[in-house]
Amino acid sequence: MKVEDIKKVACVGAGVIGYSWALYYSLKKLSVSVYDLSDEKLDLAKKRIHESLLNLMKNGVVSEDEMSEIENGINYTTSMEDAVKDVQFITESGPESYEIKQKMAEEMERYTASNTIIASSTSGLLVSEIAKNAKNPERFIGAHPYNPPHLIPLVELTKGDKTSEEVLKCAKEFYQSIDKEPVVLQKEALGFICNRIQMAVYREVCNLVMKGVCSIEDADKAVTYGPGLRWAIMGPSLVFELGGGEGHIDGLMKHLNPSISLWLHDMADFKDFPEEFPEIARNGVIEAMKNRPREIGNDDASLAEYRDKMLISLLKLHNKL
Ligand SMILES: NC(=O)c1ccc[n+]([C@@H]2O[C@H](COP(=O)([O-])OP(=O)(O)OC[C@H]3O[C@@H](n4cnc5c(N)ncnc54)[C@H](O)[C@@H]3O)[C@@H](O)[C@H]2O)c1
Structure with a gap:
């Protein structure tokens, strides 16, 4: 064919x-x-x-x-x-x-x-x-x-x-x-590429919330107005390339490694989400919705509509629509 x-x-x-x-x-x-x-x-x-x-x-x-x-x-x-x-x-x-x-x-x-x-x-x-x-x-x-x-x-x-x-x-x-x-995918991998990346991020969201470091709402806000904005434009490796300045991504990794290593040792590596987390996540979402103006979505239907409207704008910027 x-x-x-x-x-x-x-x-x-x-x-x-x-x-x-x-x-x-x-x-x-x-x-x-x-x-x-x-x-x-x-x-x-x-x-x-x-x-x-x-x-x-x-x-x-x-x-x-x-x-x-x-x-x-x-x-x-x-x-x-x-x-x-x-x-x-x-x-x-x-x-x-x-x-x-x-x-x-x-x-x-x-x-x-x-x-x-x-x-x-x-x-x-x-x-x-x-x-x-x-x-x-x-x-x-x-x-x-x-x-x-x-x-x-x-x-x-x-x-x-x-x-x-x-x-x-x-x-x-x-x-x-x-x-x-x-x-x-060059070889079979459970969850393929993106679900693995998504779950690595979400495992850490769960960890931060369970440890009392931040709320579900603030973890979402941090991703949306921080790395999420950059990830909508380019992947994490290109973001780090720019973060490394003249040293590039390899310079950044080497320079920050002693510090990164401390965070990595402190981060979650559990293999199952805690049993109580789904309910905690749902309650966190309900709280977050209360603080959102209607025009950016504050229930499932308006949130989906807002997501699609923003996706369309982003796709136009990427020349994909
Ligand atoms: N929902 C998601 O977010 C998502 C994302 C990516 C991939 N997928 C995958 O896409 C596939 C479909 O998922 P979905 O969410 O659309 O499920 P769904 O239940 O909404 O749709 C499945 C459809 O298949 C039909 N169906 C059942 N038996 C059939 C048969 N023998 N012949 C033809 N059709 C039959 C059903 O009537 C139904 O309309 C799954 O393999 C799922 O893993 C889902």
Whole structure:
């Protein structure tokens, strides 16, 4: 399969992630079919697409005409055969279970050409295991998006033990061609790259809160108005490169190492979050919400709306929209 051959895609499983992939592909002018188990599930996907498009329109990303073109252009079906028979690329976003994904793999293979690429949105299952019983395991890859995929550019690509290099290369080029930012894991790693980084940060948030150093609200504020602002522009290594001045990142690491080493020894290395922490985190979030003005979100719905509005502004600054 060559990237220029990919014209039609199918989204198999159209929940929180699948509908958003379908919307993104459609925004990128690909022909999209969406499959789920029932008309009710498809209606929910349609509703989510409609609401997300309204939000994109409100923020100047699509016009009213483009919105109806996208809504009318997507083909919804409860027939797996109709959804996948003539597509070159499938995004599978079914439930996070080997049993279900293996069953879906078998069904998708039944109705597709042997070189149709099948990319799973799995958050952490192994591609080798998902494709264990596949006739053509070389065309299966993992393509882990960040929620919501129609706004967050990152896709983490993983290979199974039988995935071919050609498929990986084509998938990477495909995502690049539609303005995604794919990163390729050189070997399998639980949680991939970003969930590990996120959890390393959040483990330390938990540690600071449990030790009484700061509140949930202040830890969030510290990240939002400190490193978070820089991380929205460049990664932590480039940030440190600039922090090192003429000494660069290596100078910074060497210079600060005696001090960093003291902090590292004092930081958390636990492997399970304390049992009482989820409730502490929830109460901290409730407190933080009370202090936020409505326009930057002070309940889940307004917070999500604010997040999407800010994401759109950032993506425009990154020339990604
Ligand atoms: N939610 C997230 O934040 C997130 C982020 C990244 C990746 N993921 C991954 O994306 C995948 C989907 O997660 P989600 O949050 O969209 O779940 P979801 O429950 O919202 O959606 C799953 C959809 O799959 C459908 N489904 C169930 N069995 C099916 C079958 N046999 N064939 C086709 N469709 C079937 C369901 O009806 C449902 O619509 C998972 O692998 C998950 O790990 C989720």
